[in-house]
Amino acid sequence: MSDNLLEAIGVSKSFPGVKALSNVNLQLGRGEIHGLMGENGAGKSTLIKAITGVYPRDNGQILLDGVEIHPTSPLDAEALGISTVFQEVNLLNNLSVAENLAIGRQPTKKTGTLDWKKMNEDARRILQKFEIDIDVTELLGNYSIAIQQMVAIARALELDSKLLILDEPTSSLNLDEVEKLFKQMRRLKEEGHSIIFVTHFLDQVFEITDKITVLRNGEYVGLFNTADMTKMDLVSKLMGKEIDELHEFEKLSKEQKHKEHQEVLLETEKLGKNGYMAPIDIDIAKGDIVGLGGLLGSGRTEIAKMLFGLVHTDNGGLKIKGIHSKIRSPKQALMNQLALCPEDRKEESIIPDLSVKENIILALQVKQGWFKPLSAKKKEEIAQKYIDLLNIKTPSSEQAIKNLSGGNQQKVIVARWLATNPNVLIVDEPTRGIDVGAKTEIQKLLLKLSGEGMGVLFISSEIEEVVRCSNKVYILQDRKVVNELHDDQINEQQIMHAIAAKGDS
Amino acid sequence: MDKTKKPLPSIVWPLAALGLILLFNLIFTDGFFSITIKNGHLFGSLIDILKRCSPTMIMAVAMTYVIATSGIDISIGSILAISGSVAALLVWGGNTSYLSAGADVQPAALFFIIVVPLLVSMVLGAFNGLMVSVVGLQPFIATLILMVAGRGMAQLLTGGKVLNFSHKGFEFVGRGYLLGIPFPFIIAVLVIALAALLTKLTPMGLYIQAVGGNKTASHYSGINTRMVIFLVYIFSGFCAGIAGLILTSDITGADAGFMGLYMELDAILAVVIGGTAMSGGKYNLKGTIVGVLIIQSLTTTILTRGVPPEYTLLVKAVVVLAVLIIQSKRTSDFIEKTTAKVSKAGAA
Numbered sequence: 019m020s021d022n023l024l025e026a027i028g029v030s031k032s033f034p035g036v037k038a039l040s041n042v043n044l045q046l047g048r049g050e051i052h053g054l055m056g057e058n059g060a061g062k063s064t065l066i067k068a069i070t071g072v073y074p075r076d077n078g079q080i081l082l083d084g085v086e087i088h089p090t091s092p093l094d095a096e097a098l099g100i101s102t103v104f105q106e107v108n109l110l111n112n113l114s115v116a117e118n119l120a121i122g123r124q125p126t127k128k129t130g131t132l133d134w135k136k137m138n139e140d141a142r143r144i145l146q147k148f149e150i151d152i153d154v155t156e157l158l159g160n161y162s163i164a165i166q167q168m169v170a171i172a173r174a175l176e177l178d179s180k181l182l183i184l185d186e187p188t189s190s191l192n193l194d195e196v197e198k199l200f201k202q203m204r205r206l207k208e209e210g211h212s213i214i215f216v217t218h219f220l221d222q223v224f225e226i227t228d229k230i231t232v233l234r235n236g237e238y239v240g241l242f243n244t245a246d247m248t249k250m251d252l253v254s255k256l257m258g259k260e261i262d263e264l265h266e267f268e269k270l271s272k273e274q275k276h277k278e279h280q281e282v283l284l285e286t287e288k289l290g291k292n293g294y295m296a297p298i299d300i301d302i303a304k305g306d307i308v309g310l311g312g313l314l315g316s317g318r319t320e321i322a323k324m325l326f327g328l329v330h331t332d333n334g335g336l337k338i339k340g341i342h343s344k345i346r347s348p349k350q351a352l353m354n355q356l357a358l359c360p361e362d363r364k365e366e367s368i369i370p371d372l373s374v375k376e377n378i379i380l381a382l383q384v385k386q387g388w389f390k391p392l393s394a395k396k397k398e399e400i401a402q403k404y405i406d407l408l409n410i411k412t413p414s415s416e417q418a419i420k421n422l423s424g425g426n427q428q429k430v431i432v433a434r435w436l437a438t439n440p441n442v443l444i445v446d447e448p449t450r451g452i453d454v455g456a457k458t459e460i461q462k463l464l465l466k467l468s469g470e471g472m473g474v475l476f477i478s479s480e481i482e483e484v485v486r487c488s489n490k491v492y493i494l495q496d497r498k499v500v501n502e503l504h505d506d507q508i509n510e511q512q513i514m515h516a517i518a519a520k521g522d523s
Numbered sequence: 524m525d526k527t528k529k530p531l532p533s534i535v536w537p538l539a540a541l542g543l544i545l546l547f548n549l550i551f552t553d554g555f556f557s558i559t560i561k562n563g564h565l566f567g568s569l570i571d572i573l574k575r576c577s578p579t580m581i582m583a584v585a586m587t588y589v590i591a592t593s594g595i596d597i598s599i600g601s602i603l604a605i606s607g608s609v610a611a612l613l614v615w616g617g618n619t620s621y622l623s624a625g626a627d628v629q630p631a632a633l634f635f636i637i638v639v640p641l642l643v644s645m646v647l648g649a650f651n652g653l654m655v656s657v658v659g660l661q662p663f664i665a666t667l668i669l670m671v672a673g674r675g676m677a678q679l680l681t682g683g684k685v686l687n688f689s690h691k692g693f694e695f696v697g698r699g700y701l702l703g704i705p706f707p708f709i710i711a712v713l714v715i716a717l718a719a720l721l722t723k724l725t726p727m728g729l730y731i732q733a734v735g736g737n738k739t740a741s742h743y744s745g746i747n748t749r750m751v752i753f754l755v756y757i758f759s760g761f762c763a764g765i766a767g768l769i770l771t772s773d774i775t776g777a778d779a780g781f782m783g784l785y786m787e788l789d790a791i792l793a794v795v796i797g798g799t800a801m802s803g804g805k806y807n808l809k810g811t812i813v814g815v816l817i818i819q820s821l822t823t824t825i826l827t828r829g830v831p832p833e834y835t836l837l838v839k840a841v842v843v844l845a846v847l848i849i850q851s852k853r854t855s856d857f858i859e860k861t862t863a864k865v866s867k868a869g870a871a
């Protein structure tokens with residue numbers, strides 16, 4: 019038996035106009051948790067897809083237990099002992115949670131019919147490991163992305179494969195859930211399984227992995243022992259240059275935070291909806307970056323949806339620049355100079371077959387109206403502007419967005435809403451799946467825009483990010499705004515404390 | 524190895540299929556390509572194909588947009604019949620007892636003979652649109668209602684009879700020639716131009732593809748998705764109405780029971796052959812046009828070769844199937860995988 023469980027040697031893969039992988043290596047030991055790292059578009063997901071047979075590789079060898087393998091589909095790979103959670107979770111939203119967990123290994127009764135009772139019991143037992151207590155007969159699509167992601171992970175873990183591959187499994191999870199996942203990963207490791215783990219969170223890599231393989235621009239940079247590396251080492255390996263960006267950033271954000279009294283752009287008066295969100299009173303002034311803090315399901319996304327006319331409120335109202343306004347649809351929100359970059363990339367944002375350009379200009383075109391079509395030249399200008407500004411990695415603006423890497427798709431969506439040039443920009447998890455460097459860039463950009471007078475409502479499950487950018491934070495619990503923190507009060511401990519505090523009323 | 528692969532444009536396969544059919548005729552059918560001029564009109568098999576494909580072409584153009592919104596409209600055959608029946612009725616001045624001897628017939632003005640059927644067709648299209656966008660029925664079911672009920676309505680209109688007529692002005696629509704070119708084909712070209720203008724000069728084309736690709740995301744982006752879907756079905760009704768006028772005028776009569784029967788299937792086939800996915804999203808109007816030409820030249824070929832008509836459908840089915848198989852994603856994946864393996868084996 020060879021020393022390594024999995025070995026990739028000189029693997030290459032091209033797509034039209036893109037060399038996604040060239041000569042990439044990977045060595046994965048037994049009982050090892052291996053971080054696969056790289057910037058957006060570096061080729062991580064492509065390598066995983068080549069290993070699991072989603073795409074055939076152009077060149078190179080992939081050895082499992084020293085034997086070359088040629089899986090032709092993920093199912094085929096599962097049979098070889100490789101189970102995978104892909105970046106774009108491919109579960110079926112129109113089936114129940116239990117059905118999703120049972121796909122491919124449904125329990126049957128003696129008569130050969132499906133044993134529903136056992137299936138639902140199994141599902142509850144599987145999710146119990148992650149302390150998830152939900153109705154497993156409910157459709158998967160009705161749950162949050164975090165739950166969907168956990169279900170996908172639980173499903174893959176349950177297959178008990180010798181190799182588990184997790185492509186950005188933690189992008190929508192909060193700290194608690196990440197800990198639960200890590201507990202399971204450590205258990206698997208102890209049992210001798212190996213895991214490939216992709217993430218853009220440096221803390222997580224250093225907490226859980228033993229070794230790290232770094233890719234850059236589709237090329238192999240190297241294999242490293244996690245213990246021998248510092249965060250700065252890793253960041254410079256990822257970006258291919260020495261940087262002191264993080265420190266630079268600290269300064270920038272602190273300077274910008276102190277602002278005098280400014281015109282209020284958006285203000286709610288007891289805005290709420292029965293059974294959805296308790297009446298809220300929040301305001302966003304010119305130059306504000308207002309953060310929302312709270313646990314999963316505390317009502318952050320709900321506020322965004324109410325403001326943007328996606329949900330019809332039945333209580334109170336809102337004022338735009340001091341004028342009472344009714345917002346009953348996203349179109350009206352747009353016309354009132356609002357923008358919402360939504361939380362769920364796949365469901366709520368990307369139009370897969372349309373080009374990067376069309377995806378970027380979509381909301382702007384809607385705002386312009388039916389009779390003012392953007393000229394071809396204008397469209398190209400805008401697309402190029404954001405491709406450069408956000409450093410979107412794509413062979414051209416004509417590329418279908420579905421062919422971009424996950425993080426680059428996210429940048430396109432951010433661009434779509436920036437392009438509408440709103441007065442108030444609501445961003446719901448804008449940096450999900452975005453690499454360290456680009457994340458800093460986007461945060462800087464938001465600070466710059468707010469400096470120019472835009473109001474921003476910033477929703478993120480990364481408290482660190484909220485702390486860095488916001489000058490005001492509303493704390494949410496159980497779909498209620500329970501507290502409000504200002505400038506100097508904003509730090510991680512305070513926010514954590516406020517989120518966990520028991521209401522005193 | 525630094526080169527990256529170039530994909531073939533999707534129009535290549537339908538064009539190749541059309542080329543093959545024409546090539547077959549070039550070799551085996553005498554005079555297939557000859558075009559003569561009689562009384563200032565062009566004649567020949569090719570001209571015949573262009574004329575005959577026009578009604579399907581017009582409906583397939585609209586069907587392309589319907590399918591791109593991830594919908595389908597199977598009621599167009601029946602709408603066509605209603606449009607034709609209304610036109611025939613108007614030619615008879617609305618006098619259904621036309622067969623009673625000596626009835627005094629006063630045809631409606633040509634303007635109304637043309638416009639009223641089109642308005643009726645658009646109303647029917649609007650009904651489909653409402654059912655799909657507001658009521659939220661599955662497009663197949665929603666348009667199935669009119670497919671069935673519509674034909675019944677057409678038969679009621681004509682009193683269950685074949686409504687023959689003669690009307691110099693109206694006959695021009697289906698039988699006339701302009702600059703030597705069959706008038707129906709000119710109408711088809713105009714419809715294509717209209718569609719292209721509407722989708723290119725307004726954001727409609729973008730919205731249709733956005734709605735078909737991801738309706739939720741389109742809604743979040745501010746698109747009035749209901750309106751887009753609604754308009755697309757109205758356009759589909761409108762096009763079916765035009766096709767109805769052409770066919771009725773061409774045969775100088777309305778046969779409510781059989782006019783346009785199964786034509787929705789030809790339209791759908793043309794769209795799919797043309798490379799627009801039934802799941803919606805990106806559409807390919809040029810592909811649809813080639814698709815219609817494939818279907819019609821195939822039919823004409825079969826007829827001119829003297830193949831017994833019983834085989835027509837069978838041969839058609841086989842060719843269509845072949846085109847679809849070549850185009851399918853699975854086939855292209857298969858080709859990619861095998862070539863990858865072969866080149867790997869070659870390198871080893």
Ligand SMILES: Nc1ncnc2c1ncn2[C@@H]1O[C@H](COP(=O)(O)OP(=O)(O)OP(=O)(O)O)[C@@H](O)[C@H]1O
Nearest residue numbers: 033038058059060061062063064421422423424425
């Ligand atoms: N199906 C495809 N067609 C064309 N290009 C593709 C396709 N899949 C990936 N690519 C390209 O290959 C490159 C690598 O993409 P990949 O998804 O592997 O990146 P990644 O490292 O996973 O990035 P991220 O962190 O954003 O998920 C990107 O430039 C992407 O645009």
Ligand SMILES: [Mg+2]
Nearest residue numbers: 063105423424
């Ligand atoms: Mg990826």
